[in-house]
Amino acid sequence: xxxxxxxxxxxxxxxxxxxxxxxxxxxxxxxxxxxxxxxxxxxxxxxxxxxxxxxxxxxxxxxxxxxxxxxxxxxxxxxxxxxxxxxxxxxxxxxxxxxxxxxxxxxxxxxxxxxxxxxxxxxxxxxxxxxxxxxxxxxxxxxxxxxxxxxxxxxxxxxxxxxxxxxxxxxxxxxxxxxxxxxxxxxxxxxxxxxxxxxxxxxxxxxxxxxxxxxxxxxxxxxxxxxxxxxxxxxxxxxxxxxxxxxxxxxxxxxxxxxxxxxxxxxxxxxxxxxxxxxxxxxxxxxxxxxxxxxxxxxxxxxxxxxxxxxxxxxxxxxxxxxxxxxxxxxxxxxxxxxxxxxxxxxxxxxxxxxxxxxxxxxxxxxxx
Amino acid sequence: xxxxxxxxxxxxxxxxxxxxxxxxxxxxxxxxxxxxxxxxxxxxxxxxxxxxxxxxxxxxxxxxxxxxxxxxxxxxxxxxxxxxxxxxxxxxxxxxxxxxxxxxxxxxxxxxxxxxxxxxxxxxxxxxxxxxxxxxxxxxxxxxxxxxxxxxxxxxxxxxxxxxxxxxxxxxxxxxxxxxxxxxxxxxxxxxxxxxxxxxxxxxxxxxxxxxxxxxxxxxxxxxxxxxxxxxxxxxxxxxxxxxxxxxxxxxxxxxxxxxxxxxxxxxxxxxxxxxxxxxxxxxxxxxxxxxxxxxxxxxxxxxxxxxxxxxxxxxxxxxxxxxxxxxxxxxxxxxxxxxxxxxxxxxxxxxxxxxxxxxxxxxxxxxx
Numbered sequence: 001x002x003x004x005x006x007x008x009x010x011x012x013x014x015x016x017x018x019x020x021x022x023x024x025x026x027x028x029x030x031x032x033x034x035x036x037x038x039x040x041x042x043x044x045x046x047x048x049x050x051x052x053x054x055x056x057x058x059x060x061x062x063x064x065x066x067x068x069x070x071x072x073x074x075x076x077x078x079x080x081x082x083x084x085x086x087x088x089x090x091x092x093x094x095x096x097x098x099x100x101x102x103x104x105x106x107x108x109x110x111x112x113x114x115x116x117x118x119x120x121x122x123x124x125x126x127x128x129x130x131x132x133x134x135x136x137x138x139x140x141x142x143x144x145x146x147x148x149x150x151x152x153x154x155x156x157x158x159x160x161x162x163x164x165x166x167x168x169x170x171x172x173x174x175x176x177x178x179x180x181x182x183x184x185x186x187x188x189x190x191x192x193x194x195x196x197x198x199x200x201x202x203x204x205x206x207x208x209x210x211x212x213x214x215x216x217x218x219x220x221x222x223x224x225x226x227x228x229x230x231x232x233x234x235x236x237x238x239x240x241x242x243x244x245x246x247x248x249x250x251x252x253x254x255x256x257x258x259x260x261x262x263x264x265x266x267x268x269x270x271x272x273x274x275x276x277x278x279x280x281x282x283x284x285x286x287x288x289x290x291x292x293x294x295x296x297x298x299x300x301x302x303x304x305x306x307x308x309x310x311x312x313x314x315x316x317x318x319x320x321x322x323x324x325x326x327x328x329x330x331x332x333x334x335x336x337x338x339x340x341x342x343x344x345x346x347x348x349x350x351x352x353x354x355x356x357x358x359x360x361x362x363x364x365x366x367x368x369x
Numbered sequence: 370x371x372x373x374x375x376x377x378x379x380x381x382x383x384x385x386x387x388x389x390x391x392x393x394x395x396x397x398x399x400x401x402x403x404x405x406x407x408x409x410x411x412x413x414x415x416x417x418x419x420x421x422x423x424x425x426x427x428x429x430x431x432x433x434x435x436x437x438x439x440x441x442x443x444x445x446x447x448x449x450x451x452x453x454x455x456x457x458x459x460x461x462x463x464x465x466x467x468x469x470x471x472x473x474x475x476x477x478x479x480x481x482x483x484x485x486x487x488x489x490x491x492x493x494x495x496x497x498x499x500x501x502x503x504x505x506x507x508x509x510x511x512x513x514x515x516x517x518x519x520x521x522x523x524x525x526x527x528x529x530x531x532x533x534x535x536x537x538x539x540x541x542x543x544x545x546x547x548x549x550x551x552x553x554x555x556x557x558x559x560x561x562x563x564x565x566x567x568x569x570x571x572x573x574x575x576x577x578x579x580x581x582x583x584x585x586x587x588x589x590x591x592x593x594x595x596x597x598x599x600x601x602x603x604x605x606x607x608x609x610x611x612x613x614x615x616x617x618x619x620x621x622x623x624x625x626x627x628x629x630x631x632x633x634x635x636x637x638x639x640x641x642x643x644x645x646x647x648x649x650x651x652x653x654x655x656x657x658x659x660x661x662x663x664x665x666x667x668x669x670x671x672x673x674x675x676x677x678x679x680x681x682x683x684x685x686x687x688x689x690x691x692x693x694x695x696x697x698x699x700x701x702x703x704x705x706x707x708x709x710x711x712x713x714x715x716x717x718x719x720x721x722x723x724x725x726x727x728x729x730x731x732x733x734x735x736x737x738x
Binding site (some may be wrong): 087116149150160163166195196197202204205206227228229230233241243244245247248249250251252253254255256257258259260263264266267268269271273274276277278279280281282283284285289313317329 | 379401456519529533564571573574600601602610612614617619620621622623624625627628630631633635636638640642643645649650651653657691724
């Protein structure tokens, strides 16, 4: 996706981003490094302010090491951290002053437009949903994961925020995924598919069969059901499923890709001539490895809330954080939240009108009577 | 898996296998080729009889071409075929004399022990379930797919027979998958995991949370929840999930593996030195490609029925059919059906005893009163 669209520097910087620097697997230093790199990268003169939320005793030394005196950086102290081991809701109740809560509150209070966190995914979802609230008309926010494929990167959602879904939730994911694909990945008319066990309309479980009917009613490029075979074959750009299926599919793909590379490495080092061959062909492996590296994507947005929320991988490198800031900037400058609110409202209206045609007739009959 | 166990020739051949030669993507010829190869392969003197069910006008010429006059082969004519386009239940109702029905009936009537079909999966499931009936105590049969991984091939079930599952169905899949892994793949104490969105006991949806409790009660090596990340990391040997999730995971893995190989090929042919490197390292690629080739596995059994049912891939080659016959022979000689019946009965008893402890107490109280 890099380079698909050039960032245009704004005449007046306007973006205010909060970064929860705690909770990632590699500690706060890596996250602060990523922020400093982002602030120094080309095109990021659009950023007006970056709040770094976390333990100030950890943050200041890292900033000092980078000789970073950028006036746009403001450190906000939080005394606690929601760790990967904490249960989300219980942890949030116990740790009142944890960094993710403080970070989300800055967006809630209108001091910032977006929040980025590499912390406990369940914790980010819970804190953001609780504090920012879903957009009007949206029942449940969903995580949109971008998955690299040979010919087209596709969006998979929900990737794990909403385990028990209803058909309406899937409809909203279809709309939000389509908008994300358009505005952030640059697809003109993304092909939206419902993940099921066969491509025929009648294939699926109760949830997908109902969601199928809803998706046909709204203004997206809905191509119907897709199955596992379609994902890496350039047949679909937005893959819609519940958070249980999405989380399993995402992690299975990551596991298979990782297993594949280590398998390849093992086979390529089994004989000297194979190793020489691998050396000659190393650019080919590097190209693929770079494309599938999750650090390229940076983060997965939690869509459907009053504010931009980006969940970075727990094991994010500084480059991942930098890329997370890049796509967050894109989401803000493209007014993604506003587009979602508008399109969901229209879709809800249309679904309601289509699913209650007799009500309109009844009103007309009442009026004329 | 090949070579993990040597087939021991039986003194008295005893296996009777039915092969539905119609309905595969490549026509009946390929299937008959596979059967002939299997009958001529080492170790297959255990086979007493093979029924070839389908259009006799297609079958006899292929047998003649192979100069096959093996007295063990019997051709059973069926005038119709359930195609990939047919809806299973409706198709079976319409096509009374289709090959899959005739094939299953031979097992039902006690004339054969097992049936193999490369046809319409839904059709095979419907015909086999209808005619053979589930084993006592089993509610729903499940498809067990063997997935090749770098360090351990694992069994995934259900891979698509049962889209709307209940917790008890998953319990039965755990038991059947464990038995299949032991008897056919040769694992001593296979690690059985429940596919979910996190490894903690409390992670999952309503279905998996309930199934988790049941799996803990029975005598299998249940390691708890596993997630997508665990699949290709040698952490689990039997992956249990409902047919909706299983079908999506199986097909996604196939799609990703295929996409990966074509991507690699594209990158390796982009420059002359890469192509030379690929040539030198070709044995490495070939090893992996051969291991992940579905034709190696041959077929996925439909477990839990009164009889052995093997579903071969629609696009099975003759080698796939030969391998399907090989694993079918293994299943018969290991008395897999009998083991399943026995273990399921024990598990059901144990679950009932554990889930109604007060009933036993009540009976005792009644008796003493």
